Amino acid sequence: MDTRTAPLLSSPIQELLSERTSLSDWVSGFGSPLHVVFPAQARENYRQWEDLLGRAYGSCKIQFALKSCKSSALLQAFAKAGAGADVSSAQEIVSAFVNMVSAHDMAMTGPAKTNHEMALCLKHRIPIHVDCIEELRRLLDIAGWAGDPARLFLRLRPGSEARSRFGMSPDQIEECLNLLKAAGVDQIGYSFHLNDYEMSSRVRELGRCLQLARRSHAAGFRCCGIDIGGGFPMRYLAGFDRDTYNNGPLWSGRCASGTYPYAAETYGPFHAAAVIATALADPTDLAFLEAGNIPILLQPGRSLLDQCGVTAFRVTELKALDENSQIAVLDGMSFSLSETWFGSDFVPEPIIINVGNRAPRTADLHTYLVGRSCLESDVIRKRSIRPSNGISAGDLVVFVNTAGYQMDSNESAFHQIPLPRKLAAVRKSTGWAFHLDEQGSREE
Template sequence: MAVTATSAGAPPLPAHPDPELDAILGSGLPHELSYGLGGPYHLLLPDRFDANAASFTAVLRDTGVEGRVYYAKKANKAAVWMDRCALSATGVDVASSGELRDALGHGVRGEHIVVTGPAKADALLRVAVLQGCLIAVDALDELERLLAQARAVARPARVLLRRLPPAQPHSRFGLADGAWEAALARCAAAGETVVVMEGFSFHLAGYATEPRARLACELVEACLTARGTGLRADRISIGGGFAVDYTDAGHWARYLGGQRPGQYHAGKSFEAADFYPYHSPVAGADALRAVLTTHDLADRLRTAGVALLLEPGRALLARAGCTVFRVQGVKDRGDYGIVTVDGTSLSLSEQWFDSEYLPDPVLLPATVRPAGEGPYAAAVGGASCLESDMVTWRKVVLPARPHPGDLLVYPNTAGYQMDSNESPFHELPLPPKVVLDTGGGRTRWRLDRHPLA
């Protein structure tokens, strides 16, 4: 059955061209891994992570701004990222005892770790103080508990005070005006034998660069004011929120303008606001450059002697991995089909947000197809018995009708798609992560962690 994009399928949304990934996909390795692992898997490309981290560091260097990049660990649990951070002195942003143990266990130094998250447990605060981590304090009661931990272990706590963004007053994170002033006074009264107040932090929802620059400028001035009370206050963290550009502007505009319920299985409907902005004209390290050049932020930081910390997650994982499913069956439903794969939608976590991961999957046939097969529109379902287990609700136009044993590869999934929502539902094993190492001019693969780790 042949269909066209205008008859049944949703408008195409191909990921940006990636010749290196295309070569890997065309090498036969994905099929060998599918056979050997016996199920879906995630493919990781650590060289891309290294390049992304280096691009952020280069912007700091080019603009003459002192600072450090911290990888937001929640974006992907793979151990290989911790190994790369330890080797490159890239920092790590953690928010739990487990994340802190994992970072330390892979060789990341405590002073290169920032501990974020709300209402941190005493056990996490204690280890963070002992290891010399920088701790973003989110509330007055948390500050008091942290001071108690610092006294108990006779080590000063390194602190950033997290600011409630004035433009987002309903956020549940950060200190509002009265609490902010009380926290400053408390730090000054405690003294540097108990707490070293190194500066301020914030995190803004969304990806706009101007609001980040504006609030960062305000925090530079706050550092200067805090120094007048005897506090160190020589750094600010602007958090994450650096967009990833998955597809070009034309495809993105056509997708948003052309989508309708009939292009999704079961008439599912989405609003444009439901989707991640899969095209961003300013993304990754370019977004950092835009922040630094807005409101003369770079000049303000240099003049005030304030370092800039940032905590990208998705942006450090751009093009650093993909997700591979094996086709288990195909059924025709009139003008489209339903492809069932050997995993579940839990491995593409936009469903967690009642949304859809939009970059088009790539079909890798297991065998040569007869000439003359036309395009085939299909939604993609998971292997569970839940109606809602749809890996892809939209009717994607594939180059041919898939067969059992073919692979569907979802590109650029390392940032937040892998493992954020996975569980062994139906006793299905979690998809393993496969690392491609390219050192020495050859490509070799290994599992990211031992199965029992």
């Protein structure tokens, strides 16, 4: 393994991979690829987030972004620990309800909600994020028969992204406030959506939302919260040199690493807490929030799922390319490692688990990982790997830390092949146990 892209591993994942037999047996029983999630890790992550955010500001609310992973076991683990849910469709609302999230703890954040979804939120009093004035007009019409809105958040367009399709300008926000005042709605909050992972941009936009909240408070509105969304980077690697990666042996010579900050120095809850602490450096802003008991809401997805899942593919066969390189055809497709949707690699190097006494393994060959479909573009990893112990048919290729967006964001039943199964793994004193993900987190 290339140590420069060796993934960071939690103790439970290290134990499962070292033990080998359980994971291989599970893949044999449930098929390849197989997703494995760890509900206990989800609870531990939530507690860490809650602790660090509480030090930055006393009233922070964490809402897990359902779009980042469809796992029932992980969502239920977060809900039992106290997290809310960030939903963007009627189907995600149903999933949140089934997995024990109350309507009060949800947020409907999707930018283009159908009339049915708006009515569903109004009927259940789920807070709604309004993306544009046209959407607000539609919402107020529906409220005439579906019920008054509980809490509304107006989405501010970032100052650095004037052409973003999300959010509104300050003038459009003002127009929304006039409509809301005329409709008798006096409880509002503010939010924003950013297309980056920068701390400075979040500090700036949180500051802009604070100023809007203070001005609207002076105009007679009550602030129900400021929502800073997600985009807090997760740390996959101890260090990462993007240029070295992109200049290595690549399938078809294509750039492969994308732009994700795989080795962010400040990451996850540390990143989020630093954003809040920096933005609230002005004591008058802090006093305003505390006086009104105004929460700061966050919707982490990937970064809340750190070390919460792995994805295991079985090697179907090897195909020689030349004397120095080969293809490993995996029993699965790139749809099950969704970073490929962006035309880039999921950078952390997969771990090879050699299974049984099979044909001699040729070590040190450049090996490209490809899927089983008929698509030329079905390449699971564009940068080659060089397994130190070789690789052969029947071995497992295990990608680590895949719960956040990688497992199922882009999954497909292409070729009528069933979608991959998910198992929830539990470490017991007698060894590893599992249950089907759809059974929830269960009591351990």
